[in-house]
Amino acid sequence: MRSPRQPPFLARKTYRRRRMMDAARLLPLLGIFLFLLPILWQPRLTPEPDTVHGVVYLFGAWTVLVIAARVLARIVMTEPDEGGPDDRDEAG
Template sequence: MTRPPGGVPPRPPGKPPARHAPFQVERQSFRRRRLIDAACALPLLGWVLWWLPLLWRGADAPMPASLVLVYIFGIWLGLALAAARLVRLLKGANSAAAPPSGGEGP
């Protein structure tokens, strides 16, 4: 058989086209990447939640500053707890993905 000008050899008649294997990622590495994505999105979520009190101006009565401060520090505490949880989950995902060491230790 001769090759066409494009350089791709023709497929023999009656043979189905070659199928490529689907791209699959191991479950652990997929989970680890999603955790990293969540860790990267956490500061953006915090920024949006911290600026949310600026939208409260439309109320008839002004919002007391004490409630706004409780809200801001509550968001800060929630972000710190979420970051700590993500760090623990990432450490667990890293230790599960790491190959076992050859030696048993000293």
């Protein structure tokens, strides 16, 4: 009989860095969703237009996306990728 296969071991830092890279790749999709969301808003039954609320929302969403991108970029850039081909000694 076959022995059960052990799951591959992934270094914790490498795994976390890759998940942060995946999150950074999903930010544009989140941005598209957030920017298109005001289209679904129903206008109020008031004589004043709702433009102010929409503009505040869009700039708020844009600010959140910028901050999230900066945080994710800082996390990805500061954690070294351990065990990769770049970490090997050139002489050996």
